[in-house]
Amino acid sequence: MQTELSVNGRPVKVEAAPDTPLLWVLRDELGLTGTKYGCGMGLCGACVVHVAGQPVRTCVTPVSAVAGKPITTVEGVERDRLGRTVQEAWLAMGVPQCGYCQAGQIMSAVALLRRSPHPTDADIDSAMAGNICRCGTYPRIRAAIHRAAGQLRGSP
């Protein structure tokens, strides 16, 4: 079945069974491999993208549910200042180790900062609890979110 999607600002048509998780459409059909498989059950957050600005777990989201809605993946996150600021904070704090989960972490962090520009540690815990990092970069993720929030406010 053909589905029309809008990914990173570009309209695309994909052939996929309607129950196909968006994850596999992005990765296998569109070649957007920045979005990662980690669990297939919405447990780890490696596959988070934004659909209409909201963080969504693509491994449990059928492609039919997102037809026509704007999708942003990690490959498109640098298109706005918020996304770039988070990416820069990730590099400045030396967050990534293996890096595999970091696309999902960044997408969750960007969504957090969009709705909550001054997140507390509790806000961060709550927003990021769904993203697993097996390398254990959590303390640096927390620090990078605070740093990005500070920069977006215009303070250092």
Place this chain on the structure above:
Amino acid sequence: MSGRKPGGEGTLTRREVLKGAAALGGLALCVRRSGTIALAGEAPVYGAAAFPGGVVDNPLVFVSIRPDDTVLVTVHRPEMGQGIRTSLALVVADELEAEWPRVRVTQAPADEARYGSQDTDGSRSMRHFFEPMRRVGAAARMMLAGAAAARWDVPVSEVIAERQQVLHRGTGRRLSYGDLALEAMRQPLPEPKQVRLKDPAQFRYIGKSSTRSADGADIVAGRAVYGTDTRLDGMLHAVVARPAVLGGKLVHYDAQAALAVPGVVRVVEIAAHPMPAQYYPLGGVAVLATNTWAAIKGREALKLQWDDGANGSYDSRRFEAILRSAVRQPAKVVRNQGDAMAALRKGGRRIEAEYYLPFLAHASMEPPAATARIVGGRCEVWAPVQAPQATRDLVTSLLGMKEPDVTVHVTLLGGAFGRKSLPDFAGEAALLSKAMQGRPVRVMWTREDDIRHDYYQAVSLERLEAVLGPDGMPLAWLHRSAAPTENATFEAGAEGEDQTEYGMGMINVPLRIPNVRLEIPNVPARTRIGWFRSVYNIAHGFAIQSFLDELAHAAGRDPRAYQLDLIGPPRRIDPRSLSDEWNYGESPVLYPLDTGRLRAVIERATLEARWGRPMAKGHGLGLAATYSFMSYAAAVIEVRVGAGGEIAIPRVDIAFDCGPQVNPDRIRAQLEGACIMGLTVAMRGEITFKEGRVQQSNFNDYPVLRMPEAPREIRVHLQPSSFAVPPGGVGEPGLPPIAPALCNAIFAATGRRLRRLPIGNPLSGPAAEGSST
């Protein structure tokens, strides 16, 4: 081991077994027998030289400079998050006097004859390749200087190569490295003795944390390419139904419904390799499809009938009883000084305890995945593997090819932690491509596949007994460690830890106790056993460091002072005097066990944590210190235990001495990560078997630490060192002290002694788990 002692880190063992198997098939293969334990009449070989491939330090292998002044540095060790692509490259760049922004890192394919040892485990990359990569950079710089001197027709002593230019001091003429690249390549390689290394005071990158990550920008933009990300024209996606029980055999399968799933192209049986499993594919039925989802749906539609075989009765609860029985009987003695049994019989204040570590799965965020294609009789594989050459050997053997016809490209590893040292998944990709007449096939393991078909960290039961003298110090120490050996994965019937396994933190404990007896019971392995970050150090460290805390409390002493007293004054202990003939494969002269450094990390961690400060109700501090992979680590964990047993960790202080620090920020990152992984081991991780099957499947029933549970603050304190000291390991040594430090902190906070991992969060069970004291 056929009467031969095991070699370094098990690597030779693994490769020998594989190559031995190939030899049976008619291929004449000869593995250089070296290793760290000398046979009679053989001089011992240590360090990288003991590994197949050894060391290569030819600059033409690792450095190439383009006319546009880009410096390409080849890194031959796989990147799995430890930062080695950055750290080895910056070592080369520093000695080369390259400008880091112009350095590009390329990843070497599997080729140990060309690059030297690529087997990336045992926290060895910097230990073994810091000096060789310095020589690479320094030799390349000399060749550039030589090329400039030749072009200007001046003595080489008049030119200086720095900041990616060569300068003629007399005239001020300059040439960029890019201008000189072609001529420099034709310069003679400097004789090893002529290669002049920098004075460490002149280092620009080494020890500075000033270099941007080689991969960071790609990672945050989603451009970094892992094993799951390979894409080739016409590629099929495969998932495999494997036997749920190790050694199980496929009796019958019906693929009709699977083939009816839209997108499914073929269903292919993969033959099971006879046990032992080694790193051959487990066998089963593969579903190949035009996309991953169709392959997953197709696999769900398979009708499969298995014969579980002898392991179908395996039950990890019953196995625990076997372990418990084993540690309560005399066993093979691996270290004996004085007469511990007599001292224990004589009586006095006697303490005994048993500690349990369950099986663990690695659960790297990227599950195993690999891609293969065969074109014109040549196979190419793309895989996230810690052991590239072993992967190449495996594919060569499985396809009946010759080594030059097999290329293994090493992708980034999305975490590995020891799992990806064993490349069974790459073998699957190669076999499936062959079955599809060479068409590219990517094998994807689901999380369930990963959790259920891992090479598990061995379950372990540790029993310790001690008798305290009138001063509260132990007069006798008996330690029995019962765990399946990793050797059983390669050698049918192997039982009990070998000396590379009890050599991890059990035998090499430098405590001043007059009577010491260490024993290893023979217990079988009924699952695939592998290596998990820091390996047997996890169980040994947990048991010994918990037991010392118990002894201190029994003696009415402060655990810090008690442990320091037991370690005694600073001295350099020859590991052989502790019956440790292995010493992580390193020279006992170059790498003695330095109790001064062990003391220093304990003193530093406790100082930074303000050990002894008054604690609020429900709060406690716990200390543990371990020596592993030639590095010294001490952790002080502050815990808060709520009324319902909820555990929170406000702060961890870790003092670490790995000798010289090449990339301090990445060392800190490794220590932070090891702390969090160690806390998952302590609080969460447990794999169990019933009817031979792993009972866990995904992050719902094999949970790992998440952000809210992680320590709010992890403070890593790196001990000052010198580049005159040989480097120690970094990736693993941070993990062993974490579980005991946490459990000791919980004891301090609550009086509850926890001897069984994982402890859960919130804590559950009776006030005193495990055996009584």
